[in-house]
Amino acid sequence: MAALCVATAATAYLGLSAAIFSAMSGSQPGPYMDEIFHVPQAQKYCNGSFLEKVQWDPKITTPPGLYAFSLGLLSPLGWMLGLPPSERCSPTLLRLTSLLFSLGNFYTLYLLTCRLHSDTKLSTPQQLLQALSLALLPVLYFFSFLYYTDAGSTFLALLAYLMCAHGRHGAAALVSLLALCFRQTNVVWVAFYAGIVVCQELDRAWEEQRSKKDVSPSDRRARSLWQSWLQLLRFGLQWLRSPEAMWRALAPAWPYALPLGAFLAFVVANDGIVLGDRASHQACLHFPQFFYFLVFTLAFSSHLLLSPTRLRDSALALRRHPAAALALGALGCLLVWRFTYVHPYLLADNRHYTFYLWRRALGWHALARFLPVPAYLFAGWVLSEALRAKSPFWRAGFAVCVTAATVPQRLLELRYFILPYLVLRLNAPVPSVPHLLVEAALHLAVNLATVHLFLHRTFQWPDSADLQRFMW
Structure with a gap:
């Protein structure tokens, strides 16, 4: 029965994705945005140039793993379909590799949900809805239809x-x-x-x-947070x-x-x-990136965001620990003040949603970037509560890894948050079926809206005849 449910869900996911794929590739058959670098580079591999010394596009920052995979998949596929070598790696077929990976993401998320929550009695629909909701994460799902x-x-x-x-x-x-x-x-x-x-x-x-x-559970609960962390620190030093x-x-x-x-x-x-374009990808200490990740994760976790219980509990925590809240708020303001970076790409490219997010929410006034600090604290508290069941060592390691994955990035790019988001959600308690239905529906609605904007709300720059499209 479970296998039938999985097959049905995968078929529905693939059917939806295939329809969107057809619409986007039909409307934009040629390379778009970063595809103008990736597609020609992949085509060099497909035509056998990799056997020689391939000239690397200086704008590409990532290794050639994607191109090698496309070669291994599309060359035999094109041969079986009778396509000439010049057509085996067209932009549409190259994008097909992303679509296949997207289906793989859905199934892998399902298997991870089953494995990481094997001690919890989850129903098959609950496991599948969790995987579906996560696979439909708009920032990830949108790029299932482009060669990224x-x-x-x-x-x-x-x-x-x-x-x-x-x-x-x-x-x-x-x-x-x-x-x-x-x-x-x-x-x-x-x-x-x-x-x-x-x-x-x-x-x-x-x-x-x-x-x-021989410390009783009641004594452990009575300990202050500070005492608990001191005990952990002593244990770590001893280790x-x-x-x-x-x-x-x-x-x-x-x-x-x-x-x-x-x-x-x-x-x-x-x-x-970085392989190429090093001048535009220099590492820095961009601590607000961690805050952006917290808000991003909460925004795409509707079961946490829309929970009255979370709001009540956060108010109680604030009442119990006002000094800690003030200290964290002051630290947040300090980090925003001293370590906010604005990448030239963020200000120059009006095709990305982050351009408008910065201009209308964070960058419209010098003080505007400080206004979300309470939201950062709330998001941090809610997400830390969601991971309460994990050990302190796990939580500390995860926080370090999220920091390492986000803080060195100068550019505000929501795609940097995909893996941290998925890891956090996979390890947090799985929401109920009604919550997952609402979340999956919201993710689907956002996806359909972004696809609609990409397809139908095109515009042109004064110095270019090419159609420009909105995207993440």
Whole structure:
């Protein structure tokens, strides 16, 4: 019965996606936006130029994993269809690889939901609706119809996570290596998977130490947050001073040394992380990116955002800890003041929704960027509560990885938040079926609206005859 439900859901997902794919490729048959770099580069691989020295487009920042995959898929497919070599990697067929990855994302999200919540009695519809809602995340789903790295990079990162969750760390390391060939920043999530393995041993040792002290559950709840973190800090320092304990925790994670070592070798050989366009992709300490991620995640988690209980609990927390709230608010304002960066791309390209988000919400006045600080605090509190069931080591590791994945980015780009969002949602409690239905419907509505804008609300720049289209 479960297999039939999965097949039905996958067929419906593929049918919807195929209809949108046909409409978008029919309206925009030629390369658009970043496709003007990716498509010609992929076509060089398809026509066999990779056997020689391929001239790399200096505007492309990511490795050629996507192009190699397209070659492996479309060359035999084109041969079977009787297409000449020049037509086997047309923009439409290249986009087909993103569509296939999108279907893979849906199924992998379903498998991850089943695995990570195996101790919870979830119904098959609940598992499928969770996967459907996450796969329909508008920022991810939109790029299932364009030749971008997002769908493939996300699929491989999720597949590596699935292997890790099943304890198949050798397979996870190999898939992680492939994920790095799509996007370098996936190294953060490779480190996260290794950290999960380490956390399992730390959790065991932590619980063992606490049980020896014979502390009752009521006493544990009575402890202040500050006391709990001090105890954790003492435990961490004690662990670092014990080579035997460190080896016991790190040894199971050794397979991840392969992708992490390969990444370090790449950085040394390449003299940096980015391949091309380095001037526009310089790392910085853009701490508000973490705040943007919090709001983004809450905005696309309607079961949390629309919950009266969350609002009531946050008000109670504020009443109980006013000094902490004021201190965090002051810190947030300081980080916004000193570490907000505005990338030239954000101000120059009016085809992206972030252009209007910045101009109308954050950049219309010098003080406007401080107004959302309370929203950042609320989002941070709600999301931390959603992860309360995870161990403190897991939560700390996740926070570090989200920071590493977002803060160094100078450009406000919502696609940077896709993987952190998915990992958080996969590890938070699965919402009820009614909540998931509402969320999936909202995601679908946003997707249909963005597709409509892309197809029908075109415009032109004064210095170009090409049609311009709105997109994420």
